[in-house]
Structure formats: C-alpha cells, structure tokens
Amino acid sequence: MASYKAPLRDMRFVYNELFDYSEISSLPGYEDATPDLVDAIIEEAAKVCENELFPINRSGDEEGCTFENGVVRTPKGFKEAYRAYVEGGWGGLTSDPKYGGQGMPSSIHVMVEEMMCSANLSFGIYPGLTYGAYQSLHAHGTDELKDLYLPKMVSGEWSGTMCLTEPHCGTDLGLLRSKAVPNDDGSWKISGTKIFISSGEHDLTDNIIHLVLARAEGSPKGVKGISLFVVPKFIPKDDGTPGPRNGVSCGSIEHKMGIKASATCVMNFEDAQGWLVGEMNKGMSHMFTMMNNERLAVGVQGLGLAESSYQAAVEYARERLQGRSLTGAKNPDAGADPILVHPDIRRTLLNIRAFTEGARATAMWVARGLDLRKKHPDEGLRTEADDFIQLMTPMVKALFTDFGFDATNAGMQVFGGSGYIRETGVEQYVRDARIAQIYEGTNGIQALDMVGRKMPAHFGRYLRRFFHPVQAFIEEHAEDESMADFVMPLAKAFGRLQRATGYLAEKGMKNPDEAGAAASEYLRLFGLVAMAYIWARAAKVAMAKTDGEEAGFYQAKLGTARHYMERILPQSSGLFSSIMAGSKTMMSFADDAF
Numbered sequence: 001m002a003s004y005k006a007p008l009r010d011m012r013f014v015y016n017e018l019f020d021y022s023e024i025s026s027l028p029g030y031e032d033a034t035p036d037l038v039d040a041i042i043e044e045a046a047k048v049c050e051n052e053l054f055p056i057n058r059s060g061d062e063e064g065c066t067f068e069n070g071v072v073r074t075p076k077g078f079k080e081a082y083r084a085y086v087e088g089g090w091g092g093l094t095s096d097p098k099y100g101g102q103g104m105p106s107s108i109h110v111m112v113e114e115m116m117c118s119a120n121l122s123f124g125i126y127p128g129l130t131y132g133a134y135q136s137l138h139a140h141g142t143d144e145l146k147d148l149y150l151p152k153m154v155s156g157e158w159s160g161t162m163c164l165t166e167p168h169c170g171t172d173l174g175l176l177r178s179k180a181v182p183n184d185d186g187s188w189k190i191s192g193t194k195i196f197i198s199s200g201e202h203d204l205t206d207n208i209i210h211l212v213l214a215r216a217e218g219s220p221k222g223v224k225g226i227s228l229f230v231v232p233k234f235i236p237k238d239d240g241t242p243g244p245r246n247g248v249s250c251g252s253i254e255h256k257m258g259i260k261a262s263a264t265c266v267m268n269f270e271d272a273q274g275w276l277v278g279e280m281n282k283g284m285s286h287m288f289t290m291m292n293n294e295r296l297a298v299g300v301q302g303l304g305l306a307e308s309s310y311q312a313a314v315e316y317a318r319e320r321l322q323g324r325s326l327t328g329a330k331n332p333d334a335g336a337d338p339i340l341v342h343p344d345i346r347r348t349l350l351n352i353r354a355f356t357e358g359a360r361a362t363a364m365w366v367a368r369g370l371d372l373r374k375k376h377p378d379e380g381l382r383t384e385a386d387d388f389i390q391l392m393t394p395m396v397k398a399l400f401t402d403f404g405f406d407a408t409n410a411g412m413q414v415f416g417g418s419g420y421i422r423e424t425g426v427e428q429y430v431r432d433a434r435i436a437q438i439y440e441g442t443n444g445i446q447a448l449d450m451v452g453r454k455m456p457a458h459f460g461r462y463l464r465r466f467f468h469p470v471q472a473f474i475e476e477h478a479e480d481e482s483m484a485d486f487v488m489p490l491a492k493a494f495g496r497l498q499r500a501t502g503y504l505a506e507k508g509m510k511n512p513d514e515a516g517a518a519a520s521e522y523l524r525l526f527g528l529v530a531m532a533y534i535w536a537r538a539a540k541v542a543m544a545k546t547d548g549e550e551a552g553f554y555q556a557k558l559g560t561a562r563h564y565m566e567r568i569l570p571q572s573s574g575l576f577s578s579i580m581a582g583s584k585t586m587m588s589f590a591d592d593a594f
C-alpha cells in the first residue's frame with residue numbers, strides 16, 4: 001500500500017538554503033513570515049495532508065462522486081476533512097487580511113499546495129478553484145461584490161468555480177454562446193450550458209460562487225465580446241447568508257479516468273442572476289487572473305503526484321526481492337536481492353527524483369516572483385517579477401504536468417504487475433495525473449502561448465528575465481572547476497536554447513507554422529534548461545555541506561544534481577535537432593493520408 005510523508009526536509013532546503021527566505025520576509029506586509037513561522041506552517045500542513053487527506057485518497061477514488069436529482073455528493077470522509085481544513089484556516093492562507101485571510105506569501109502556499117496534491121488531488125481541487133475565483137474577484141470586482149463574497153470564500157464557507165468551457169468550445173473560447181441580458185437593477189440574466197466544470201456542484205459548502213464567461217447582448221463576436229460575471233448558487237441576502245436559489249443547476253457529472261472524487265459537472269444557467277465583474281468585454285483578461293493562478297497550481301499537481309509515486313516506488317524497491325545484483329549478491333542470506341540493486345530501477349527512481357526536487361525548487365523560484373510582484377516597494381522590480389511569471393507560467397504548467405505524468409507512470413513500472421493492480425494505489429496516481437496535461441489549456445496550447453506570446457513580448461523582454469540570470473551564473477562559475485560538472489552541461493544546453501530561440505524568432509515571423517510545429521519541443525527545451533540552472537545552483541549549495549552534520553542529505557542532493565546533468569539534460573540535444581528540422585514535412589503531409 002502506498003503511503004505519504006511530506007518532504008519537509010527538502011522544502012526547507014529550497015526555501016532556506018537555495019533561496020534566501022529573508023528576501024521574502026523583509027517585504028512590507030510579510031514581516032511575520034519568518035523562517036520559524038514558515039516551518040511551523042508547513043509542519044502543520046504536513047499533518048493535515050498525511051493524517052486527514054491522504055487516508056481518504058484511495059477510498060475517494062473507489063467511491064467517486066455521486067449524482068442524484070441534481071444533487072452531487074462527495075465520497076465518504078470528504079465533508080469532515082473539508083470542515084477540518086476550513087477550521088484550520090487553510091483556505092485563507094495567502095488571502096487578503098481585509099477579508100479574513102492570513103496574508104501569507106505565495107512561497108509558503110506553493111509548498112502547502114504541493115502537499116495537498118500529493119495527499120489527495122481530488123480534494124485539493126475544491127479549495128484550489130475557490131482560491132482562483134477569489135483572486136479574480138479580488139482583482140476586478142467592485143468593493144460591494146468583494147465585501148459580499150470574499151469573506152465567505154476566504155473562510156472556505158463558500159467555494160468557487162471557473163465556468164469557461166461549453167460543449168462546442170474549450171480551447172477556442174471566442175466561440176462561446178452563453179449570453180448575458182441586462183436587468184433593470186444593474187444585474188444580468190445569464191443563460192447557457194457549461195461543461196466540465198470542476199466543483200460546479202457538491203455538498204462541501206453552503207454556497208457555490210460561479211465565475212462565468214458570457215457574451216453580453218450586443219457585444220462583438222469572438223474573444224473581444226466576452227464578459228465575466230459572478231453567479232452564486234444561492235443569492236446572498238443583505239446579511240450575507242445564502243438566500244433564494246438562483247437559476248443555476250447541475251445537469252450531470254462526468255465519469256472519468258481519474259480525480260474521481262472531484263465533481264466535474266455540466267452546469268445549466270437558465271436566466272440566472274449574475275453581476276458583472278470588472279469591465280464589459282474584458283472578461284477574458286479578467287479570467288486570466290484566475291487562469292494564470294490555476295496554471296501554476298496545475299503544474300504543482302504534476303509535481304505533487306510525482307512525489308507520492310516516488311515515495312511509494314522507493315518503499316517497494318527496498319522490499320521487493322527479485323533477481324541478483326549484476327555484480328554479485330547483495331542480500332546473500334535471502335533468495336534474491338531487493339530490486340533497488342538493479343541499475344534500471346535506480347535509473348527510474350533517480351529520473352523521478354531529479355524531476356521532483358528540481359520542480360520543487362523551480363516552483364519556489366516562481367512563487368518568490370509572485371511575492372516580489374505583489375509586495376516589492378520598487379515598481380521596476382515588480383515589473384521584472386511580473387515579466388518572469390508571465391514567461392514561466394506556461395512552462396511550469398506544461399513541463400511539470402508532462403514530467404509528472406511520466407513520473408507516475410515510471411513509479412508504477414517499479415511495482416511490476418502489482419502496480420497495475422488497484423490495491424497498491426499507484427495506478428491511481430497515473431490516472432489522476434493525466435488530466436493535468438489537459439485542463440487549464442492543454443499543454444500544446446501552453447507551448448503556443450510560450451512561443452507565440454511570451455517569447456516575442458516587448459521584443460524579448462520577458463525572455464531576458466530568464467536569460468540574463470542564467471548567463472550571469474554561467475559566467476560567474478566558468479572558471480570554477482568544482483562546478484564544471486554542472487556548469488558545462490548547463491552552458492551547452494543554454495547555448496542550444498539561445499540558438500533555438502533565435503531560429504524560431506526569425507522563422508516564426510515569416511511562417512507561423514514554424515513556431516507552431518516546434519512549440520512543444522521548445523517549451524520542453526526551455527524547461528530542461530530552467531531546471532538545469534536550478535540544479536546547478538542547488539549543487540553549489542550542497543557541495544559546501546557534504547562533510548557536515550547532514551552529509552547524507554547533501555550528498556544525495558549532489559548525486560541527484562549529477563544524475564539530472566548526465567541523464568536528463570542531454571535530451572536538450574534531441575529536442576534542439578527536432579526544433580531545427582522545421583515544419584515542412586508535417587505541413588506538406590497530405591490531409592487524406594492521415
């Protein structure tokens with residue numbers, strides 16, 4: 001049976017040793033977030049995840065959500081766990097204290113988020129969407145809307161959703177048909193059908209606050225005519241308690257491959273009363289406040305599940321006795337050696353570990369950017385942080401979820417046939433991880449965002465926020481022999497990335513198919529280099545401590561960094577060749593030959 005222990009030691013390494021946490025706790029408004037407090041928070045979060053959420057992960061998968069007469073029920077134990085989550089104040093960890101939140105930095109949130117995804121992804125989706133909806137309302141709602149909804153969303157008494165997708169449109173939201181007609185009192189009547197709505201209906205909260213994209217009467221076609229509305233399940237009374245039922249109902253829930261305890265709903269809006277959020281026809285950009293947050297969160301889902309899968313696989317590899325080590329018996333008293341002795345198993349485990357630790361540190365790098373963007377007194381630095389986040393968001397979403405899925409699959413492989421059997425619990429990780437590559441904009445769309453929007457933005461300004469620190473690090477350590485095993489491969493891969501960027505910038509301008517054809521490979525190349533930079537920095541920190549008190553931890557860190565450079569980063573060479581091959585062959589392939 002799989003088990004889960006939060007990787008607190010590695011989290012501490014990331015926020016306290018690889019990065020300097022005082023940089024965050026010295027920001028105005030974050031003074032309370034001292035390293036001691038961060039420690040206490042992540043320790044508490046670990047207890048909730050290990051003791052409350054993980055034990056209902058598999059039973060939640062077995063039971064799934066049920067739908068009867070418009071009512072959706074979450075699996076056994078979810079209501080109690082949600083109550084404990086709300087009472088613990090976890091819903092408002094980073095939210096604005098004005099609305100009852102604790103105003104903690106995102107760099108703490110990202111660790112809590114990872115633990116929740118590891119322990120019980122289906123559960124985590126409910127509060128995750130509430131937080132996204134909170135962010136959008138907080139950024140774009142009127143004070144009246146904020147005062148009415150945010151305190152209850154921050155406390156977790158009410159939950160949130162994101163209603164974009166319709167039967168005929170997912171990626172191409174310009175086609176959406178849901179419509180909004182003005183009422184005399186300034187509110188709107190919203191009608192239409194939304195599909196695949198996560199947490200659209202459930203029994204965890206007293207009210208559900210839907211953020212809905214719809215086209216107001218008379219608005220232009222396409223994405224320029226879309227507005228954002230808040231549509232509550234129960235219309236709040238003046239005293240803030242849920243009032244009359246609104247014209248929104250759940251038509252059915254989906255039966256799906258994974259995240260079975262997360263309700264995925266068809267939502268029908270029939271003249272439902274809604275209120276405009278932000279400016280008319282700016283709905284897409286307002287929704288992007290939520291979607292950008294969700295994209296980072298979805299990336300962390302890939303990381304979280306990879307971590308759980310890794311832990312289960314390591315435990316199994318230590319126990320399972322099969323075959324003998326190629327260099328002679330390591331466990332001569334027993335009939336066979338543990339499978340951990342076999343190079344192929346070790347390669348598999350190190351591949352996963354190089355990803356999880358690298359991704360955890362990369363996620364912290366981005367979360368640090370979120371904190372700087374929000375609180376740094378210098379406007380120029382806030383803009384720089386924003387540029388960096390814009391650039392990194394599609395990469396984190398797509399790379400982490402692709403790697404995450406591969407990692408869960410690899411973890412299952414370590415179990416042999418037992419991995420395929422439900423009882424061990426590891427096949428659930430594979431099924432749960434798969435959706436993260438699809439929702440919040442498929443990974444193919446993330447790649448297009450990266451090459452089509454983020455790469456050329458402001459004549460490459462976003463890119464420079466990444467290229468400059470990497471270049472500076474390489475130059476700073478070019479003569480340092482002790483770092484050569486890390487800096488040389490990084491420099492080579494970085495060179496490939498620079499050449500690929502130049503090639504795509506030139507070719508993509510002339511022929512957009514060139515950029516489209518190479519987008520996914522480019523995003524992966526970019527992500528591999530980003531993680532290589534992070535791994536090189538981690539190696540530098542670890543190297544100085546390999547003889548100390550925790551020698552084992554730092555030697556393992558260094559060993560994993562080496563594995564990344566030797567076994568994973570070389571993929572950059574193949575990706576570079578694919579990118580340079582251009583689009584001609586695929587685009588000239590006859591349609592009817594497919």
Ligand SMILES: Cc1cc2nc3c(=O)[nH]c(=O)nc-3n(C[C@H](O)[C@H](O)[C@H](O)COP(=O)(O)OP(=O)(O)OC[C@H]3O[C@@H](n4cnc5c(N)ncnc54)[C@H](O)[C@@H]3O)c2cc1C
Pocket residue numbers: 162163164165169170171172195196197198199256264435438439440441442443444445448
């Ligand atoms: C379990 C689950 C939960 C979900 N939760 C939510 C939710 O809470 N709220 C919500 O609004 N939606 C939600 N979704 C919907 C999800 O975001 C969409 O399914 C996803 O964005 C893809 O849209 P689609 O399914 O319509 O695929 P399509 O848009 O039809 O795409 C099909 C394929 O074509 C590719 N493609 C499409 N357009 C292009 C293009 N221009 N260039 C290159 N390739 C392209 C895509 O990458 C994809 O591979 C959820 C979906 C699922 C399955």
